Amino acid sequence: xxxxxxxRKSVFNRPxxxxxxxxxxxxxxxxxxxxxxxxxxxxxxSSGATSRIDALIVDTVNPVHVDNNSYLLKMAGGDKNPLDxxxxxxxxxxxxxxxSSGFFNGRLKFETTKGPRISNRMRWLMAFxxxxxxxxxxxxxxxxxxxxxxxxGATLSAGSWVIMFSIFGGAYALAYFVRKLWN
Amino acid sequence: xxxPITSFSALLNNYFNVVIDPAQAAxxxxxxxxxxxxxxxxxxxxxxxxxGFGNSKKLAAQFYFTDLTVLKVMFTAIVTAMVLLFGTxxxxxxxxxQVWVNPTYxxxxxxxxxxxxxxxxxxxxxxxxxxxxASTGKIDGMFFMFGGFVGAFLFxxxxxxxxxxxxxxxxxxxxxxxxxxxxxxxxxxxxVILMALFMFWGAEQxxxxxxxxxxxxxxxxxxxxAGALFVLALAVVFIGTPSLEExxxxxxxxxxxxxxxxxxxxDPIVNTITYSADEMLEKRLVQIAPAELFKTVYNQNINLIMxxxxxxxxxxxxxxxxxxxxxxxxxxxxxxxxxxxxxANSVFVLMSNDEAxxxxxxxxxVASSVPNVYILEGGLNNWIAFFGEDEDFQLAASAAExxxxxxxxxxxxxxxxxxxxxxxxxxxxxxxxxxKLELKRDKSGGGCG
Numbered sequence: 001x002x003x004x005x006x007x008r009k010s011v012f013n014r015p016x017x018x019x020x021x022x023x024x025x026x027x028x029x030x031x032x033x034x035x036x037x038x039x040x041x042x043x044x045x046s047s048g049a050t051s052r053i054d055a056l057i058v059d060t061v062n063p064v065h066v067d068n069n070s071y072l073l074k075m076a077g078g079d080k081n082p083l084d085x086x087x088x089x090x091x092x093x094x095x096x097x098x099x100s101s102g103f104f105n106g107r108l109k110f111e112t113t114k115g116p117r118i119s120n121r122m123r124w125l126m127a128f129x130x131x132x133x134x135x136x137x138x139x140x141x142x143x144x145x146x147x148x149x150x151x152x153g154a155t156l157s158a159g160s161w162v163i164m165f166s167i168f169g170g171a172y173a174l175a176y177f178v179r180k181l182w183n
Numbered sequence: 184x185x186x187p188i189t190s191f192s193a194l195l196n197n198y199f200n201v202v203i204d205p206a207q208a209a210x211x212x213x214x215x216x217x218x219x220x221x222x223x224x225x226x227x228x229x230x231x232x233x234x235g236f237g238n239s240k241k242l243a244a245q246f247y248f249t250d251l252t253v254l255k256v257m258f259t260a261i262v263t264a265m266v267l268l269f270g271t272x273x274x275x276x277x278x279x280x281q282v283w284v285n286p287t288y289x290x291x292x293x294x295x296x297x298x299x300x301x302x303x304x305x306x307x308x309x310x311x312x313x314x315x316x317a318s319t320g321k322i323d324g325m326f327f328m329f330g331g332f333v334g335a336f337l338f339x340x341x342x343x344x345x346x347x348x349x350x351x352x353x354x355x356x357x358x359x360x361x362x363x364x365x366x367x368x369x370x371x372x373x374x375v376i377l378m379a380l381f382m383f384w385g386a387e388q389x390x391x392x393x394x395x396x397x398x399x400x401x402x403x404x405x406x407x408x409a410g411a412l413f414v415l416a417l418a419v420v421f422i423g424t425p426s427l428e429e430x431x432x433x434x435x436x437x438x439x440x441x442x443x444x445x446x447x448x449x450d451p452i453v454n455t456i457t458y459s460a461d462e463m464l465e466k467r468l469v470q471i472a473p474a475e476l477f478k479t480v481y482n483q484n485i486n487l488i489m490x491x492x493x494x495x496x497x498x499x500x501x502x503x504x505x506x507x508x509x510x511x512x513x514x515x516x517x518x519x520x521x522x523x524x525x526x527a528n529s530v531f532v533l534m535s536n537d538e539a540x541x542x543x544x545x546x547x548x549v550a551s552s553v554p555n556v557y558i559l560e561g562g563l564n565n566w567i568a569f570f571g572e573d574e575d576f577q578l579a580a581s582a583a584e585x586x587x588x589x590x591x592x593x594x595x596x597x598x599x600x601x602x603x604x605x606x607x608x609x610x611x612x613x614x615x616x617x618x619k620l621e622l623k624r625d626k627s628g629g630g631c632g
Contacts (some may be wrong), residue, residue, distance in 0.1 A: 042283050093228065131326065135304025
């Protein structure tokens, strides 16, 4: 039996590297987005996966409910597998990709990112609420910042550009009133 | 080689000489496609995290003008992808009609977008950035992610209260900015890039003034990058988009033919043959007999769309029940709608008095990448000859090319018996089946919706 040497750095305290330059990061992201379109005809996204995982849970707990709900029926009706969709591999790929970047750049750390004037608990509550609100809106708009703003933005979809400006508009309009959360 | 890749098994077959059993082809296609999706998702998550999007403080700073990383990364990504996309479309490498374009739903898009903005500033993330955050151990990212599951669930439970508004209000289908403004797509690409460069300049000024950031340390390379983008955009304007004739000449169709094994007792040999569009017409592989069209009407697995391309007056005289009248000159207007029909089981059948006008329409549709398009063999004249034997239609005095061979006393449209033959009378029909569903990937599965 072997034991790791005591001084070995754990995954969680590798030296932290700085973030890449925004224009460089954006260019790489743009090439990824282009290749996704070029090879598969689909762009990127993630919020659809959240719905589909929900649909799977509902279908497992109460399949009758799926049959009474036209929205869920499209994803999980009959013998349809709600996870059999392009967005699912993208979703889990993104989780793994984020983890890998955190691993190689020394940013794997249990912590809470927040403004200086609020407690951790407050931040968690707000993050949870924000998640509820964001995904509600994302399902209504049929896609989030990735599936609409990035993907539809690059293909010049008229609706996606409208959504992109609506997202920024909504956030800027409210930013002043919630400034205590962040500054 | 055509992009996007619609069938990996065909690609392996044509370029790498790997023969895949047709029965396995769908599975092979799916494994390849889903692996590609997983890879692009991986690269997506990786680039988001390395750009700092796992940190909610960095994301929220966008809305207080102190750090505009979000805007810079997002717009650099959009313009980079856009210029490459429309560059390859212009060069004829990428078929834009096979690329998913988010359909426009103005009302639900605007309201949903505003709600997302609220979620963004309250929660500090958007869905994908919360994945990058949660996967690197950020507890707030995890809370956002779980909140997301609740939000999406709530939407599924409440959608029924406004389903009509959600699905219809401000619906414009597949529409791109160049169509909205009526200018060539290259011009839109150039304008979007100019707008982005102006926004980058503005963002840097805001960071300097409000964020008190020293810009002297910024790399000079970014100026060169801006120049490169501008040059690429000019190239896209210059290249333009391929004409329908160019697209038509590049089309290929694959059909399989089964021939008995020479030794007589082994399994028959299945050959895959690639034809050009003109060869498909010459070999009469897309002209379907009236009997096959009639049987297809009653085929539950096929979403049949019959398009009568004659002038309205002739359509009013006589047409097959269920056929839609789209005169030849109106055809380009409906192509965007045809492209949004679920392609996997939609079959389009074109008809004119004989075949001339329908063949013209066929060329337009296939060049625009509409899948599963067929022509009624011999046109309406052949249909009437086949199904109208009991009706005493008068032969027209002198029928010219692509004119009706019959004369009708009144414009009864589809009220004649032969416009809607009784399926019981024609239960047994012999014909050589030509309809072969092209399994193009269902584009309606694209996007986040």
